[in-house]
Amino acid sequence: MGPASQRAALVQAAAAKPPPGPEPHLQPPVVEVLSAEKSFANGTRALAPIDLTVRAGEFLTLIGPSGCGKSTLLKLIANLYEPTDGRINWWRGDFRKVGQDGRRLAFVFQDPTLMPWARVATNVRLPLDLERVPKPQATPRVAAALEQVGLGHAARSFPRQLSGGMRMRVSIARALVTEPNLLLMDEPFGALDEFTRNKLDDDLVALSWERKLTTIFVTHSIYEAVFLSTRIVVMAANPGRVFREVVIDEPMPRGDDFRTSSRFADLCRELSAALTDASIASQGKGAKTPCAR
Numbered sequence: 001m002g003p004a005s006q007r008a009a010l011v012q013a014a015a016a017k018p019p020p021g022p023e024p025h026l027q028p029p030v031v032e033v034l035s036a037e038k039s040f041a042n043g044t045r046a047l048a049p050i051d052l053t054v055r056a057g058e059f060l061t062l063i064g065p066s067g068c069g070k071s072t073l074l075k076l077i078a079n080l081y082e083p084t085d086g087r088i089n090w091w092r093g094d095f096r097k098v099g100q101d102g103r104r105l106a107f108v109f110q111d112p113t114l115m116p117w118a119r120v121a122t123n124v125r126l127p128l129d130l131e132r133v134p135k136p137q138a139t140p141r142v143a144a145a146l147e148q149v150g151l152g153h154a155a156r157s158f159p160r161q162l163s164g165g166m167r168m169r170v171s172i173a174r175a176l177v178t179e180p181n182l183l184l185m186d187e188p189f190g191a192l193d194e195f196t197r198n199k200l201d202d203d204l205v206a207l208s209w210e211r212k213l214t215t216i217f218v219t220h221s222i223y224e225a226v227f228l229s230t231r232i233v234v235m236a237a238n239p240g241r242v243f244r245e246v247v248i249d250e251p252m253p254r255g256d257d258f259r260t261s262s263r264f265a266d267l268c269r270e271l272s273a274a275l276t277d278a279s280i281a282s283q284g285k286g287a288k289t290p291c292a293r
């Protein structure tokens, strides 16, 4: 099966599934940010106290002017940074809960950061090698993760032989191979052309819905945020803070029908207005207005 038909199969499989069970607000919390704030050693106050609960199955997007602390908040949630004050709960406990009982977190960065000398399959296997998963168990998991991103045929290729979109798919496969339930993505498609980005957005919506992933996503794109998210948190800067929330109650999985609908256009307008307000609220210290894409 070629990548296009694999993608279509994935979208179809997702569409064939029954709708998810309880309402989003009744789902258990996966991440609770409890008055967490962050200042850096150089005195930059990146985040004022943030309160945010992300529930199982949500696709939550952080958007806001440059420097409002989206990446900092994501890194706090990934436990890559420690809050200066306040705390974060994962599955209602501290970070030791992560990794226990199948509760897994994976992070996808904007740069795919692949090992150039290693084949695609070896790149995807890296987290399993680090966990010392024996090769006979790791190999089928790597194959399954590559199939999921439509790259089953590219296992033996080297990163230099792949397009930018394919390299990003490898990076996503490397996250999926760990079978995460919490996926953190920091502007993963920001460097890609619009066509490739739309295709990856389509696949991500199908994947996260089918696998009931809880996803926290950072983007500068209004269209991408509306297309992917169940909820969007608009942040303001100076200091970084939650400014407004926009709920996208369109059913999953979504496709071009939604992308070309008047409802989509209305939601983009609503988010654009919220971002303009957030930019105004951030002004005074050089905050930039986000782009429309």
Ligand SMILES: Nc1ncnc2c1ncn2[C@@H]1O[C@H](COP(=O)(O)OP(=O)(O)OP(=O)(O)O)[C@@H](O)[C@H]1O
Pocket (backbone or CB within 6 Å): 040, 041, 042, 044, 045, 046, 064, 065, 066, 067, 068, 069, 070, 071, 072, 073, 240
């Ligand atoms: N390691 C660091 N040391 C000092 N200051 C930092 C560090 N990382 C980020 N900052 C500062 O913290 C603030 C928030 O940065 P952050 O990268 O989280 O914002 P962002 O919203 O993700 O920005 P962008 O949209 O431009 O990627 C900025 O003022 C930034 O300069």
